[in-house]
Amino acid sequence: MSKKTILLIFLMVTSFIVFGCGKAKKNITLAGSTAFQPFAEKLADQYMQTKNDITITVQGGGSAVGIQAALSGSADIGMADLVELPSEAKELVATVVARDGIAIVVHPQNTAAELTTQQIRDIFNGNITNWKELGGADAPITVVSREAGSGTRSSFEEIVDSVRLRKDALIQDSNGTIRETVANDPNAIGYLSHGLINEKIKALKVDGQVSSEESIIAGKYKLVRPIFLLVKGNPAGDIKEFLDYILSAEGQQTIKENGLLPAKS
Amino acid sequence: MKLIGEKGVHRILMGIAFSAISALLLITLFIISEGLPFIFEYGLTDFLFSSEWIPAEKKFGIFPMIAASLWVTFGAMILGAPLGVAVALFLSEYVPRSVMRIIKPTIELLAAIPSVVYGFIGVMVLAPIIRNYLGGPGLSLLAGSVILGIMILPTVISISIDSILAVPQSFREGSLALGATTWQTIHMVTIKAAKSGIIASIILGLGRAIGETMAVIMVAGNSVNIPGSALDSVRTLTANIALEMSYATGLHRQALFATGVILFIGIIILNSIASVALRKRAVR
Amino acid sequence: MRIHPRLFQRGAVALLSGATLITLVILIFIIVFILRKGLPVVTLDFLTRDPESMGREGGIFPTLIGTIILPLLALIIATPLGVFTSVYLSEYTRETKFTRIIRFGTDCLAGIPSIIFGLFGYIFFVLTLEMGWSIMSGGLTLAVMVLPTIIRTSEEAIRAVPKTYREVSFSLGASSWQTVKNVILPNALPGIVTGVMLSIGRCIGETAAVIFTAGSSLRLPATAFDSVRTMAVHFYILAREGISQENAYGTAAALIIAVLAINLIAYWLMNRIIARRG
Numbered sequence: 001m002s003k004k005t006i007l008l009i010f011l012m013v014t015s016f017i018v019f020g021c022g023k024a025k026k027n028i029t030l031a032g033s034t035a036f037q038p039f040a041e042k043l044a045d046q047y048m049q050t051k052n053d054i055t056i057t058v059q060g061g062g063s064a065v066g067i068q069a070a071l072s073g074s075a076d077i078g079m080a081d082l083v084e085l086p087s088e089a090k091e092l093v094a095t096v097v098a099r100d101g102i103a104i105v106v107h108p109q110n111t112a113a114e115l116t117t118q119q120i121r122d123i124f125n126g127n128i129t130n131w132k133e134l135g136g137a138d139a140p141i142t143v144v145s146r147e148a149g150s151g152t153r154s155s156f157e158e159i160v161d162s163v164r165l166r167k168d169a170l171i172q173d174s175n176g177t178i179r180e181t182v183a184n185d186p187n188a189i190g191y192l193s194h195g196l197i198n199e200k201i202k203a204l205k206v207d208g209q210v211s212s213e214e215s216i217i218a219g220k221y222k223l224v225r226p227i228f229l230l231v232k233g234n235p236a237g238d239i240k241e242f243l244d245y246i247l248s249a250e251g252q253q254t255i256k257e258n259g260l261l262p263a264k265s
Numbered sequence: 266m267k268l269i270g271e272k273g274v275h276r277i278l279m280g281i282a283f284s285a286i287s288a289l290l291l292i293t294l295f296i297i298s299e300g301l302p303f304i305f306e307y308g309l310t311d312f313l314f315s316s317e318w319i320p321a322e323k324k325f326g327i328f329p330m331i332a333a334s335l336w337v338t339f340g341a342m343i344l345g346a347p348l349g350v351a352v353a354l355f356l357s358e359y360v361p362r363s364v365m366r367i368i369k370p371t372i373e374l375l376a377a378i379p380s381v382v383y384g385f386i387g388v389m390v391l392a393p394i395i396r397n398y399l400g401g402p403g404l405s406l407l408a409g410s411v412i413l414g415i416m417i418l419p420t421v422i423s424i425s426i427d428s429i430l431a432v433p434q435s436f437r438e439g440s441l442a443l444g445a446t447t448w449q450t451i452h453m454v455t456i457k458a459a460k461s462g463i464i465a466s467i468i469l470g471l472g473r474a475i476g477e478t479m480a481v482i483m484v485a486g487n488s489v490n491i492p493g494s495a496l497d498s499v500r501t502l503t504a505n506i507a508l509e510m511s512y513a514t515g516l517h518r519q520a521l522f523a524t525g526v527i528l529f530i531g532i533i534i535l536n537s538i539a540s541v542a543l544r545k546r547a548v549r
Numbered sequence: 550m551r552i553h554p555r556l557f558q559r560g561a562v563a564l565l566s567g568a569t570l571i572t573l574v575i576l577i578f579i580i581v582f583i584l585r586k587g588l589p590v591v592t593l594d595f596l597t598r599d600p601e602s603m604g605r606e607g608g609i610f611p612t613l614i615g616t617i618i619l620p621l622l623a624l625i626i627a628t629p630l631g632v633f634t635s636v637y638l639s640e641y642t643r644e645t646k647f648t649r650i651i652r653f654g655t656d657c658l659a660g661i662p663s664i665i666f667g668l669f670g671y672i673f674f675v676l677t678l679e680m681g682w683s684i685m686s687g688g689l690t691l692a693v694m695v696l697p698t699i700i701r702t703s704e705e706a707i708r709a710v711p712k713t714y715r716e717v718s719f720s721l722g723a724s725s726w727q728t729v730k731n732v733i734l735p736n737a738l739p740g741i742v743t744g745v746m747l748s749i750g751r752c753i754g755e756t757a758a759v760i761f762t763a764g765s766s767l768r769l770p771a772t773a774f775d776s777v778r779t780m781a782v783h784f785y786i787l788a789r790e791g792i793s794q795e796n797a798y799g800t801a802a803a804l805i806i807a808v809l810a811i812n813l814i815a816y817w818l819m820n821r822i823i824a825r826r827g
Contacts, residue, residue: 271724271725271726274725274726275641275725275726278633278636278637278641279637279641281629281630281633281634281637282633282634282637282638284630285630285631285634285696285700286634286651288630288693288696289654289655289658289693289696289697292658292666292669292693293654293658295669295672295673296665296668296669299672347568348568348571348572349572351564351565351568351569352565352568352569352572354565355565355566355568355569356569359562359565359566368573370816372572372576373812374809374812374813375576375579375580377750377754377808377809377811377812378579378580378754378805378808379753379754379755379756379781379784379804379808380754380756381754381756381781381784381785381788382579382583382784382801382804382805383579385784385788385797385801386579386582386583388788390582415575415576415579418572418575418576422572445554446554446555446557446558447558448554448557448558448561448562449554449557449558451561452561472660475662476660476661476662476663476664477662478662478663478664478757479756479757479785483789503662503664506664506665506668507664507667507757510667510668510671510761511671511761518672521668522668525665525668528661528662528665529657529661529665532657532660532661532662533657535660536653536656536657536660540656
């Protein structure tokens with residue numbers, strides 16, 4: 001093959017890449033909460049099936065990323081699962097699209113079945129360090145937490161209050177990873193979005209309340225936070241249409257089916 | 266090419282070189298300009314030696330991370346370097362050249378396996394073993410060191426083999442003629458002659474270990490904690506940057522760039538030592 | 550008690566061969582561990598289907614595209630830039646303090662942890678230049694990451710070309726550029742190819758820098774400003790979040806095979822080039 005042919009192919013491939021291989025669709029990018037990410041992706045999939053001219057991309061990163069991405073414009077919609085939005089989010093328009101319980105989870109083989117809020121506080125602060133202090137086996141408690149920018153973590157620490165995470169707590173960077181870590185370690189305890197519970201882990205009762213839909217709706221289970229979708233300026237056009245879809249009966253049904261709570265109840 | 270002429274080509278090449286160097290300069294300056302002011306504002310000693318990393322309270326002490334990076338790298342060196350040099354010696358001195366020529370590229374191939382795969386194996390295989398037999402959460406300094414030690418093996422082995430093979434055969438022949446055994450020849454003659462190359466390979470391996478991010482995030486636990494034992498969970502400098510960079514703003518973000526500057530300086534020091542060692546080899 | 554040298558020798562051999570055995574066992578274990586569970590998953594179907602429900606089912610086709618496009622873009626930018634820069638530095642300039650500083654700087658940049666390039670790429674390309682999480686951001690970041698390595702390995706390769714070759718070329722009346730084009734570059738090609746292959750491997754395996762610049766979208770990218778996920782990122786997410794063990798292994802297996810294949814091709818290419826040179 002002559003050098004000229006190679007060069008030509010090179011150039012063709014380059015322009016192919018740069019200028020795209022399909023007609024460019026309109027794009028909406030969501031970024032932020034890893035707790036809501038799987039749901040956002042599912043909703044996006046369903047929405048795109050009815051609308052062919054729009055592409056919706058979902059990135060993760062945590063609630064703090066969601067707020068910043070919405071502020072800086074790198075995402076059209078920021079996802080944040082916080083009990084209360086911080087001051088820098090004031091200039092964003094927030095829409096509640098779901099509510100989510102935070103479950104305290106342990107390994108399925110762990111004999112513990114319930115904890116009080118004070119016990120949870122003590123465990124995460126490092127005041128209680130062994131399962132036997134709670135009536136379980138003689139084994140050190142491995143505390144697993146999210147990174148500082150996580151909405152789940154901020155919400156957890158705000159609701160439980162006075163939590164100063166023990167220095168040697170393991171840090172993982174998404175709800176899913178916490179689930180995996182707890183599922184693999186019989187002595188671990190962590191917190192994650194109620195919507196992510198599966199058979200690999202066991203959710204504990206908190207103050208006698210199960211982290212179920214009923215107790216959350218009844219207001220009995222306290223570890224709950226709303227899921228906000230944040231937009232810079234008033235939502236308009238495609239963004240508004242997608243938000244409307246999420247808030248519609250169909251969108252809320254999807255949210256309910258997959259483990260979150262609807263925005264209103 | 267006739268259309269452009271020699272002078273033209275010269276100018277085009279100069280332009281290209283200029284662009285490339287400017288791009289690299291841009292990055293260096295970008296990182297320094299974001300990180301250095303922070304160091305001056307916050308204070309170098311507080312930054313390097315304080316153990317409190319609490320961005321929400323504007324506390325940015327990276328001492329636990331520096332300790333973690335140093336310990337993990339040190340551990341990797343203790344595990345990987347002797348093993349690597351031993352393998353290099355075995356493959357160059359005791360094994361037929363043809364066999365070595367198959368094994369060496371195979372080992373080099375392993376350097377190409379993505380670090381996330383190593384990290385995954387660390388989580389699935391190594392951490393449970395550590396947790397069940399040695400205690401602690403399993404995700405630990407030890408796990409990090411072992412995985413990194415394995416990751417630097419190909420580098421150490423490959424470059425060490427090159428250095429050992431570069432030792433003139435006459436050295437070995439002279440030693441054997443004097444009645445030394447193969448092993449005596451190796452440790453009294455060959456290793457000494459190949460020493461600077463072997464050291465360079467270890468330093469390059471260290472460079473890779475310090476810079477590793479993904480594998481460490483997966484197996485080391487990521488606690489901001491000065492390790493008290495090898496079974497403690499730790500967070501390295503690189504892991505810290507990766508975990509926090511997506512949402513860090515303002516002073517917090519600058520602190521991460523400053524961490525980058527520290528890593529930069531570390532690499533420069535390592536590189537200088539390595540190039541001195543390599544130059545010594547060339548002089549021979 | 551003095552140990553007889555021959556006994557020492559045997560002990561040493563035992564130690565060294567033991568070390569080699571341990572090392573080979575570890576390395577083989579790693580490959581077998583992944584391929585054993587992963588290879589069965591890698592079917593043509595797996596490679597060509599789109600993922601469903603975030604990767605729980607379905608294939609990995611978009612990530613395959615991502616894994617090809619990002620390194621490709623990075624190398625299209627970095628290779629000419631890097632090779633011609635080292636050509637300029639070694640053939641068209643004199644050895645001055647300036648060039649020595651450049652060389653030292655390039656060496657250091659080649660050793661900088663990739664996360665720092667990721668940090669730079671995120672702040673500069675994604676945020677400041679407002680390219681967002683995209684192929685462009687990712688490709689440019691990777692390009693900048695491998696540029697120092699390509700400059701450095703190209704320079705080594707060019708310097709390795711014997712001076713006499715140049716002298717002969719000049720004495721025949723060739724200009725600098727003709728010498729470079731017809732004598733130096735062809736002879737330096739094996740070394741340059743090594744550098745490029747090393748960089749491809751690095752780009753394919755890179756995860757941290759890619760997530761923060763190219764994002765992690767599972768959709769097939771339509772333009773260069775769309776986000777894309779590479780196989781390494783996909784594996785990381787699947788494995789970490791426990792989405793699908795099976796597919797994680799499959800992705801890892803595909804990844805390993807791809808990387809091994811590239812390295813083998815590189816070896817083969819290199820040997821052919823060297824053989825042709827005679």
